[in-house]
Amino acid sequence: MNSVSVRALLVRGMLAGLAAGVLALAVAYFLGESRVDAAIALEEAHAHSHEHGGEELVSRTMQATGGLATGVLVFGVAAGGIAALVFCYALGRIGAFGPRATAALVAGAALLTVYVVPFLKYPANPPAVGNPDTIGQRTGLFFLMVALSVLLAVAAVITGKRLAPRLGAWNATIAAAGGYVVLVGLAYAFLPSFNEVGADFPATLLWEFRLSTLAVQATLWTAFGLIFGVLTERLLLPRTGSAAASAPTATVGAVN
Structure with a gap:
């Protein structure tokens, strides 16, 4: 695959990552932030009898809006760019898969290896769970x-x-x-x-928080795979109609 195609795919990967990040941000805000607030409330109630030193540097409102958006969108763009480079290598090398199928496989593999497998060993914890030390x-x-x-x-x-x-x-x-x-x-x-996990921390809240973090990643990578697959197919298989449908393999091979 020539450098022009790699550069074009990298840009499309970052754009797909940005779009997927927007969807993941919506899931994180509407599904996850309420669980974070509940955990913070429990943490504050538990520490009510202790003195707190200093003021918080970043307000909770800023964390739940600007901070969350920055983190999720930056991660989406970066992950999309890296996944696009993996796609460039994988296309045509992991089987007779077209651009959409290869994009879906790359996204699925990323979700599994980068998040699900580590998550099963070290799952995410909400505030009030875990030893700071x-x-x-x-x-x-x-x-x-x-x-x-x-x-x-x-x-x-x-x-x-x-x-x-x-x-x-x-x-x-x-x-x-x-x-x-x-x-x-x-x-x-x-x-x-x-x-x-403390004995007094609600198991339901912990379970819902961890499921919400998994839902964010699943949304991001699923959306990326679908969006990036469409963008790459339009780039690598520009012909439409019966001509493109009849000779996809030859067209993909021409850019490898």
């Missing part, structure tokens, strides 16, 4: 789990491609995926775990 360790381990998940996923793809000539595409895919699951399971077993 371990927040640095928990953050570091979460990003370590992200790195391990991504590296193991890349290794699984490479292994699957190498096994395909001997085992066939289906068996090679099953073997590679099984190896990924086993190695992730070992990482789960050997990395330290944290159980810092």
Whole structure:
């Protein structure tokens, strides 16, 4: 794929990430912020008898609006750009998939490896949950789990491609995926775990908060896959009608 196509796909990936970020922002605001407010209320009630030093640097209103929007949209643009570069490499190399299918696979793999797998080991915690003394360790381990998940996923793809000539595409895919699951399971077993949820913290609120964070990521990556797939197909398969439908493989091959 030439540099012009890569640059055009990178721009489209960032735009798709921005659009997906807007949708994820709506989910985060309407679904997640109420749970955050409830957790903060519990935290303040629990600490009511203790003195608080100093004023808060950023108001809760700013955190729930400008701060939330900045974080989600910047993440969407950055993630979209990185995913677009992964798409450039993956197109035509992971099977006979067109642009839309490749975009969907990249988005699904990103959701699984970058968020779901680390989330199952180190789920997000609302305010009032977690020991402040371990927040640095928990953050570091979460990003370590992200790195391990991504590296193991890349290794699984490479292994699957190498096994395909001997085992066939289906068996090679099953073997590679099984190896990924086993190695992730070992990482789960050997990395330290944290159980810092207080006995008085409502289990329902914790569950709803964690589901809302998962919903934000699922919305972002699903929307990105759908939007980016449309944009890439229009770029790489510019012809419409029966001519484009009859020869998609040749057109994709011409830009690789």
